[in-house]
Amino acid sequence: MDGGQAFFCIGTMGDGMTQQQMVAWLRQWVAQHQQVPIEQVDMDADLFAQGYVDSLGIWRMVFELSQQLNRPLDMDALLQGEDALSICELAKRIEAAL
Amino acid sequence: MSQVRFRIAHLEDIERLMAFMGRHWRQGHVLSRRRDMWAWEFGFHTLAPDLINVAVAEQDDALVGIFGWMPYNQRPIPDLAGSLWKVVDDVQAQAPMLGLKLRRYVMEQVPHRFFAAPGAGPQTRPIYGLLGMQWQRMQQFYRINPAMTAFELLQNVDPEITGQAGAALPQARLEPVESIDQLHDLPWHQWHNLWPYRDAAYIRWRFWDYPFADYDLWMAYGKDNTPSHLLVTRTQCVGVRCALRIVTILGHPEGLAPALVALFTHQVKGRARIEYMDCICHGVPASVFSQAGMAAVDFDQPDAGVVVPNYFEPFCARKVPVYCVADPLPEGVRYVQYKGDGDQDRPNLLEEEA
Structure with missing residues (x-):
C-alpha cells in the first residue's frame, strides 16, 4: 500500500495532533519495529493478523503514543469492538477516547 | 474463541x-x-x-x-x-x-x-504505564569488605575505593532477633505512612518461618536504646565466597545509616569469606546509604564501574537492575520497596520435593 492512502482516514484530533499525524506516527512506529519502509505498512490491515504487533507490542505502541500525546489512553476502550484493528481504526478509536 | x-x-x-x-x-x-x-x-x-x-x-x-x-x-x-x-x-x-x-x-x-511489587519485567512497563501506575528502577547499594584484596563475586573492583563511612554517625546497637516475640518491641505505629505496610505476621511468614531459605533478623537500637529498625539479611555464597544481602528493612529511612554501619562492622568487615554487603531498594534516599559508606551500582553503564551481582541461583556475574511497580500514592505516604518483599528472593535451585 502506498503512502497516499493515508488520506482515507483523515479526521481532526484535539490536543495538538491531527488524526492524519497520528496515522503517520503509528505507521512510522510499525515501520521502525518491523524494519520495513513506511510505504510497505498497510494502514488498513489488521495489526495482529498482519504481524505488525503481538499482544505485548500493541501495549508498547499505544503507551508510546500516549507519551507522545501526553495523555492517558484507555486500552480497554481501544481494544473493544468487532472490527479488525487497523492503524486507521485505532486512530479513530483514539480520537473517540480523547 | x-x-x-x-x-x-x-x-x-x-x-x-x-x-x-x-x-x-x-x-x-x-x-x-x-x-x-x-x-x-x-x-x-x-x-x-x-x-x-x-x-x-x-x-x-x-x-x-x-x-x-x-x-x-x-x-x-x-x-x-x-x-x-x-x-x-x-x-x-x-x-x-x-x-x-x-x-x-x-x-x-x-x-x-495498595498494590506494589518488585521484579516487574521490563516488557510490562507499557502495560503499567497505561494503567497509570508508577514504574521505577530500583537502586542497588553496596559496600566492599576492606579486608579483601581479591574477589570472585565482584568484578572491576578498584582496591583504592572500597567505601568508607562518609559522615560521623551516632553509633547504633545491633542485636540478632532470637525470639519472634521481640518484634513486639518495634515502633510499628510510627510506620503507617510507609507503604506497603508490613506487619509482624508478614515478617514471621515471609522471613522468620520461611522454609526455603535462611534469613537473619536484626534489631537496631537508637541512641535512647529503643528499637528503631528491623533489618533482614540473607547470606548468599558461590563456593567459599559470600555476600551479605539486606533483603528488607522496617523503619524510616532517615536514621537508618548507623544501623547499616553497625551491620557492616559486625557482619562483613574483616570476615574472611564475605566480599560485600548490598541492598536493593526504592524510596530510600541515596544519601542514607552514602552516610553508611555504601555506593550505588551504576546501571547506566553496564560495562563500567564495579560489577555487583544480583542473581545467585544460578550465579550471574553482571549488573542486573530490578524494577518495581506501584499504584499511585495518596498524599502524605511514602513508597519504600525492598527486593525481598515479594517473590524476588525466592530460591530457584531447590532440590525436588522429598
Whole structure:
C-alpha cells in the first residue's frame, strides 16, 4: 500500500495532533519495529493478523503514543469492538477516547 | 474463541499450576517442581482456608492464565504484591486484553489498599504505564569488605575505593532477633505512612518461618536504646565466597545509616569469606546509604564501574537492575520497596520435593 492512502482516514484530533499525524506516527512506529519502509505498512490491515504487533507490542505502541500525546489512553476502550484493528481504526478509536 | 472464566484457585489446583509453570513459564522452574512452595508462597492471609492467592483463567477446562499475589499484612484490607502473571501465548495472541482482565479480576475480588511489587519485567512497563501506575528502577547499594584484596563475586573492583563511612554517625546497637516475640518491641505505629505496610505476621511468614531459605533478623537500637529498625539479611555464597544481602528493612529511612554501619562492622568487615554487603531498594534516599559508606551500582553503564551481582541461583556475574511497580500514592505516604518483599528472593535451585 502506498503512502497516499493515508488520506482515507483523515479526521481532526484535539490536543495538538491531527488524526492524519497520528496515522503517520503509528505507521512510522510499525515501520521502525518491523524494519520495513513506511510505504510497505498497510494502514488498513489488521495489526495482529498482519504481524505488525503481538499482544505485548500493541501495549508498547499505544503507551508510546500516549507519551507522545501526553495523555492517558484507555486500552480497554481501544481494544473493544468487532472490527479488525487497523492503524486507521485505532486512530479513530483514539480520537473517540480523547 | 470460547469463553474464558476466572476464579480463585484451590489447594487442589496446585498440581495443574505446577504443570502450567513447567509448560508455559519455564521447564524446570522451581514452581513446576515444588508443591510445598505453592502452598507456602501463596498461602498467607488467603481469602478462605481452602484457597490460595492465585487466580486462574480457564478455557474449556484448560488453564490458560494465572495471576498470583502476596499480602504484606494481615489486615482485612491489606497491601498486595503481585507474583506470577502469565497468559498462554497463543490465547493471548487471540485476546490481547485477557491478561489485563485477569489482573483486574484479582484487583476486584481481593480487597486491598495498595498494590506494589518488585521484579516487574521490563516488557510490562507499557502495560503499567497505561494503567497509570508508577514504574521505577530500583537502586542497588553496596559496600566492599576492606579486608579483601581479591574477589570472585565482584568484578572491576578498584582496591583504592572500597567505601568508607562518609559522615560521623551516632553509633547504633545491633542485636540478632532470637525470639519472634521481640518484634513486639518495634515502633510499628510510627510506620503507617510507609507503604506497603508490613506487619509482624508478614515478617514471621515471609522471613522468620520461611522454609526455603535462611534469613537473619536484626534489631537496631537508637541512641535512647529503643528499637528503631528491623533489618533482614540473607547470606548468599558461590563456593567459599559470600555476600551479605539486606533483603528488607522496617523503619524510616532517615536514621537508618548507623544501623547499616553497625551491620557492616559486625557482619562483613574483616570476615574472611564475605566480599560485600548490598541492598536493593526504592524510596530510600541515596544519601542514607552514602552516610553508611555504601555506593550505588551504576546501571547506566553496564560495562563500567564495579560489577555487583544480583542473581545467585544460578550465579550471574553482571549488573542486573530490578524494577518495581506501584499504584499511585495518596498524599502524605511514602513508597519504600525492598527486593525481598515479594517473590524476588525466592530460591530457584531447590532440590525436588522429598
